[in-house]
Amino acid sequence: MRTYDVAVAGASVAGCSAAILLARQGLSVALLERSPDPGAYKKLCTHYIQSSALPVIERLGLAPLLEEAGAVRNAIDVRTRWGWVREPAAEAGRPAHGYNVRRATLDPLLRGLAARTPGIDLRPGHTVTGLLGERGRVGGLRAQDASGAAVDFAARLVVGADGRFSRVAELAGIEGRASPNGRFFYLAPYRGLTPPDGRSRMWFLEPDIAYTFPNDDGITVVAVAPAKARLETFKADREGAFARFVRALPDGPDLDRAVRAGPMMGFVDWPNLARAPVQAGLALVGDAALSVDPVWGTGCAFAFRSADWLAEQAGPALAGAGGAAALRAGLGAYARRHRAELAGHALHIRDFAAGRPWRWPERLLFSAAALDESCARDLFAYAARNIGLARFAAPPALLRAVRVNLAHRLRQGGPRRRAGAPALP
Ligand SMILES: Cc1cc2nc3c(=O)[nH]c(=O)nc-3n(C[C@H](O)[C@H](O)[C@H](O)COP(=O)(O)OP(=O)(O)OC[C@H]3O[C@@H](n4cnc5c(N)ncnc54)[C@H](O)[C@@H]3O)c2cc1C
Structure with missing residues (x-):
């Protein structure tokens, strides 16, 4: 049995990120991955990576590798009942973009980065x-290797x-x-659909949802997330129902x-x-802690981000002389950070996943975003999870949205769209 500071189960986004950020603090890390294939990747994913991940992606040293591999710097336009809302350039101080990158590209790149990081013992x-x-008290992992033999990895x-x-x-x-999800989900990759502006698109059809995400290698992922009322139609003819649904999208591909x-x-x-x-x-970390509706x-x-918070809170405790008490405190700090950063988002995502009618604050904030650029900026900052629900739906933001909508009404019958909103091809 070998002894490490840390033993990580799973070498995908969360596991590789945690392993790299912990190993860089001088810790020894065993990184155990079920798949023996260095090119393995998660298949069920539309891989739109929100801009809130950009600081971690940069800290990992992953950004130049993604750029070199052709990852698309993402921006998204959303179609609502009030028309298209175009994502404006991010406010100074907020991450400028995320990435659209196929998991077939991302996962092996990240695993390669982990394998090259001193201190990591990657075990595919x-x-x-x-x-x-x-x-x-957990003190390590037991794994079965490719020959079927049991191997133990002791770790603090x-x-x-x-x-x-x-x-x-x-x-x-x-x-x-x-908690229940009121939608189902299908996705398929296409060539020949990359829009000239390279932007992603999302349709809120209340309650149905659809997307197009241009990625590296000229692949555009088309995805639909209809309410379960449509499930029988899809079950009867999945391909046909998918194509009909996509063809009916306003300004669709x-x-x-x-x-x-x-x-x-x-x-x-x-x-x-x-x-x-x-x-x-x-x-x-990652989906093991929180796996919400992918819409x-x-x-x-x-x-x-959760891998980053763990490395930040628990890494110094492991690297220092504080022993078990320091690690306990570090883990407690990680749990609090996880809750503080993600509980509000998870609450709203869970509630929205029911496929219920939009609540009045959602109608107010989305309609204002279709009319006013600063409202749109906050909408996309929230959707990318750069700001929390408490800020996005705070009383001043709701009041501003009321003012924007009232001013529009007073202008009487002018175009519903915010000036400069895109006319889509
Ligand atoms: C339909 C769909 C669409 C999605 N679209 C998006 C999107 O557009 N954008 C986005 O950000 N997210 C999206 N997601 C979510 C995203 O795929 C996950 O949140 C993300 O992959 C979580 O990363 P992870 O590292 O926590 O877990 P995973 O990526 O699931 O990795 C887990 C790793 O652990 C390994 N493993 C499992 N069991 C063991 C074991 N016993 N021993 C050793 N290794 C093990 C696996 O092989 C794998 O490598 C989508 C999800 C779905 C279902």
Whole structure:
């Protein structure tokens, strides 16, 4: 048995990020990944990475690698019942963009970066099957290697970065709190759909949702998230229903001039899932801690950012001389940070996932964003998770939205769209 400072289960977005940021603090890290394939990647993802992840992506040294690989700096326009709302340039001091990058590109790049980081012992083909430890404190991971042999990795801190169906959480007895999702989801990649402006698009059809995301290698992902009332139609003829749905989108993509570049994938039921992010000697990051409805495209950013918060809070405790008490305090600080940063977002995402009619603050804020650039700027800062719900829907923001809408009404019958809003091809 080898002993490390940290043992991480899962070498995808959250696991590689946590491993790199912890190893850079001088810690030894075992990074265990179930897949033996260096090119393995998560298939079920539309990979719109929100700009709130950009500071972590840059700190990791990943940004130049993504740029070189052709990742698209993203910006998005959203279609609402009030017309198109174009994402304006970000306010100074906020991240300027996120990335659209296929997971087939992102995951191997990130894993390669981890493999080259001194201090990380990357073990592909190692499936975590058990936890080490005693008296209620986790003290390492047991894995099965490609030959079927059990290998133990003792560690002062275990990190569960093994995704939504986290085996680590299950072994530790950390139960997920689930809440229902009223939509299902299908996505398919296409060539020949990259719009001239390279921008992503999202349609809020209340309650149905759709997107187009241009990515690296000329691939545009088309995705639909209809309310479950439409499920039977999709079950009867998935391809046909998908094509009809996309063709009916206002200003939608022209599938007739596109070539399908891969299989259609999706889910019919994806409840929101949250778990307590720490236990003695153990932290969960990424989807293992919080896996919410993907319609807002927040999962990768939450994975990058939660890994960063863990490294920031627990890394110094492991690197210093404070021992178990310091690590306990560091893990407590990580749990508080996770809650402070993500609980408000998770609350709104869970509520919206029901597919219910829009609430009045949503109607007020979205309609104002279609008319006024500073309202639009805050809407996109919120959607990218650069500001929280408490700020986005604060009384001054709601009052400003009322003023914007009233001024528009007083102007009587003028165009509903904000001046300069895009006329889409
Ligand atoms: C339909 C859909 C669309 C989405 N679209 C977006 C989007 O546009 N933007 C966005 O930001 N997010 C999106 N997401 C969410 C995003 O995919 C996840 O939030 C993200 O992948 C979480 O990263 P992670 O590292 O926590 O987990 P994962 O990426 O799931 O990685 C878990 C890793 O752990 C490994 N593993 C699992 N079990 C074990 C084990 N026992 N032992 C060892 N290794 C193990 C796996 O092989 C994998 O490498 C979408 C999700 C879905 C379902």
